[in-house]
Amino acid sequence: MIRRIIPVLFAMDGHLVRSEKFNWHQRLGNLVAQVERYSQWDLDELIYIDISRSRDDNSSYDSEFADFVQLVADVCRMPLTFGGGIKSVRDAELLFENGADKVVVSSAAIDNPALVESLAKRFGTQAVCISLDVNKIGADYILTSRCSSKIHSDLEIGKWIEIVQGLGCGELFINPVHKDGSADGYDLTLAKIVLDAASVPVILCGGVGSPSDFENALRETDASALAAGNFFNFRELSYPMLKRQLLKNFDTEIREWSGSLS
Amino acid sequence: MTKAKVGVVYTGVANLNSLVGALKQLDIDYVVVKKEKDLSKATHLILPGDGSFDAGCHSLRESGLDDAILRWCDDSKAFLGICLGMQLMATYSAEGGGQVAGLGLIQESVEKLDKEETERFWPHIGWNKLDRFHAQSDPILSDIEEGAAFYFIHGYCIGLCDRTLASTVYGDAFSAIIARENLYGVQFHPEKSQKNGLVLLSNFASKIHD
Numbered sequence: 218m219i220r221r222i223i224p225v226l227f228a229m230d231g232h233l234v235r236s237e238k239f240n241w242h243q244r245l246g247n248l249v250a251q252v253e254r255y256s257q258w259d260l261d262e263l264i265y266i267d268i269s270r271s272r273d274d275n276s277s278y279d280s281e282f283a284d285f286v287q288l289v290a291d292v293c294r295m296p297l298t299f300g301g302g303i304k305s306v307r308d309a310e311l312l313f314e315n316g317a318d319k320v321v322v323s324s325a326a327i328d329n330p331a332l333v334e335s336l337a338k339r340f341g342t343q344a345v346c347i348s349l350d351v352n353k354i355g356a357d358y359i360l361t362s363r364c365s366s367k368i369h370s371d372l373e374i375g376k377w378i379e380i381v382q383g384l385g386c387g388e389l390f391i392n393p394v395h396k397d398g399s400a401d402g403y404d405l406t407l408a409k410i411v412l413d414a415a416s417v418p419v420i421l422c423g424g425v426g427s428p429s430d431f432e433n434a435l436r437e438t439d440a441s442a443l444a445a446g447n448f449f450n451f452r453e454l455s456y457p458m459l460k461r462q463l464l465k466n467f468d469t470e471i472r473e474w475s476g477s478l479s
Numbered sequence: 480m481t482k483a484k485v486g487v488v489y490t491g492v493a494n495l496n497s498l499v500g501a502l503k504q505l506d507i508d509y510v511v512v513k514k515e516k517d518l519s520k521a522t523h524l525i526l527p528g529d530g531s532f533d534a535g536c537h538s539l540r541e542s543g544l545d546d547a548i549l550r551w552c553d554d555s556k557a558f559l560g561i562c563l564g565m566q567l568m569a570t571y572s573a574e575g576g577g578q579v580a581g582l583g584l585i586q587e588s589v590e591k592l593d594k595e596e597t598e599r600f601w602p603h604i605g606w607n608k609l610d611r612f613h614a615q616s617d618p619i620l621s622d623i624e625e626g627a628a629f630y631f632i633h634g635y636c637i638g639l640c641d642r643t644l645a646s647t648v649y650g651d652a653f654s655a656i657i658a659r660e661n662l663y664g665v666q667f668h669p670e671k672s673q674k675n676g677l678v679l680l681s682n683f684a685s686k687i688h689d
């Protein structure tokens with residue numbers, strides 16, 4: 218099976234941002250201006266997380282992000298996953314109506330597990346991705362929510378995975394807060410904990426600094442997809458060059474790149 | 480030759496933006512079909528679909544488009560079912576208990592994708608290859624080779640059968656493309672499959688005629 222390589226983009230108030238442990242955000246450019254560029258890159262998939270309203274905001278999705286979703290779907294011929302502060306079936310519906318193939322839900326799943334079941338019933342298991350927001354405290358991995366402001370030390374990761382899979386989650390996204398912004402490789406120990414419990418596809422994210430980080434993950438785990446945020450933001454030809462490198466040693470597992478370099 | 484005008488069925492359970500975006504990119508004329516009379520100028524028909532089989536069937540029955548589609552296909556006009564749209568062409572689906580009847584355009588059923596022991600994860604999400612073509616040639620496969628990759632996102636499938644045009648392997652082999660005269664179904668999403676997907680959609684609009 219081909220393993221996906223996925224850029225993750227963080228959006229805040231119409232701008233692309235870089236995050237570091239959810240605390241510091243550097244504005245990287247206008248979201249809309251970037252979309253054409255991404256559409257040329259022959260990506261396996263693209264994940265957009267809107268962090269404008271993740272923390273304490275209980276309002277519904279406004280039309281601005283929905284309009285943005287529509288723009289991306291209009292221009293990009295690739296799988297699109299959207300998320301960030303989804304709290305209701307209606308929030309997700311707005312994203313699907315405008316072009317999302319999958320939605321990713323994090324805090325709301327822990328606050329309201331029944332939402333996972335409602336989303337899966339309405340949109341299909343394969344369309345519901347749950348983000349495991351994890352922090353490392355000492356040697357322990359602890360689930361968190363609301364941009365790490367709430368910790369759930371009594372909820373064991375393996376148990377939580379079993380619960381959300383039972384409710385109809387179709388994919389898992391590992392979001393290790395402690396690795397966000399660092400560039401020293403995926404947390405493979407955490408990856409293995411998750412993969413041991415998972416029966417749905419798993420996307421690794423967080424901590425990528427170099428192509429060898431992707432190679433280590435391909436070699437040492439059976440994650441279905443490898444995602445990265447910052448890695449793809451600062452290097453112009455990062456995606457095609459990464460694909461070229463990975464195809465050398467993992468040619469049966471990586472999709473060929475045939476985008477344009479202009 | 481008449482220029483193609485592709486009808487895209489609006490089911491309420493699929494996002495049309497991506498498909499319409501692909502047709503626009505290919506400069507293919509289209510019309511969104513919400514009721515039968517929207518079909519009057521169409522030369523081709525696409526049934527997209529996401530979500531559950533039961534919801535898809537229910538939506539087509541509610542709008543009366545199920546009968547319109549059957550009439551269209553009876554006339555051997557060009558038809559393409561995408562993902563759930565392909566599954567709706569079957570007689571019934573094991574998803575949701577198998578209580579709801581599909582369109583019955585092919586006499587096959589939809590079963591849960593059996594990944595066997597070789598694949599660890601279900602549902603089937605990601606890129607996979609057209610492992611084998613089951614016919615010498617077909618106009619919809621023009622410029623597409625065995626081994627070409629497309630994007631799949633599903634947990635149920637139509638197994639190998641007489642109508643299989645191309646198969647994909649995920650644990651078990653299943654139908655990636657089915658064909659019956661001018662009626663086609665693709666389990667993957669061509670509008671999400673970058674260049675390969677655009678080639679397939681272009682082939683459908685330009686090479687399949689009634």
